[in-house]
Amino acid sequence: MSKPIPLSAESRLPFETTLHVRDHCLCLHVQRAARALARRFDEALRPFDLTNQQFSLLMSLNRPQPPSLGPVASLLAMDRTTLTAALKPLERRGLVSVGIDPEDRRNRLLTLLPAGHALLLLAVPIWERVHREVDALLPETDPDRFRHDLRALSRP
Incomplete structure (x- = not known):
């Protein structure tokens, strides 16, 4: 443990x-904007008992073929443990299922x-309005x- 430096x-x-720093820090401004946007979308999606994070997660699963954890975690900029925890309430609600990959039993x-698809059909018009x-x-x-620039900043 380092000792405090007397000043x-x-x-x-x-x-x-x-x-x-307050006026120029991109990280600060992006974080503040992200929290404000998250609150706005959380409020709009509340009638569906969804958070904006859960909406994004459900949307990330709306694919022709079920994805594995890795690509979804990457898309959502989450680690696999956080994604697994985020899936649990959606799985309990019957919106998603987590199954074993028949081609590689180590993958999920x-x-x-269908209930997840139905919920998205209701929620997407609200998301579009907001x-x-x-x-x-x-x-x-x-x-x-702006979205293009934010994607550039989010690349690893």
């Missing part, structure tokens, strides 16, 4: 630096069940370009 009044970080396949509202909050920004 004199002259060696303290100037408050102006704090203001500079994630299937969106997305239009969010896009309208960015009048000086091209939302498609």
Whole structure:
């Protein structure tokens, strides 16, 4: 364990630096925006007893073939343990199933069940409405370009 470094009044970080970081830190601004967007979508999806994270997870399973954990975890920028925990309430609700891959018994396949499809059919129009509202909050920004830029930042 490292010892704290004693600081004199002259060696303290100037408050102006704090203001500079507050005003220029991309990480801070992206995190704040992400939390605000998550709250907005959580509220809109509440009538379906879904969070925005659960909606994204269900959407990630809406594929022609059931995916395994790895690609879904990668798409959602989650580790496999977090994804497994996030799947449990959806599995208990009968929206998804987690099964063994017949080609490789070490893998788990994630299937969106009929109840999950039905829930998405109800939730997607709400998601679309909220997305239009969010896009309208960015009048000086091209939302498609903004999404492109955010994807560039999210690459490992």
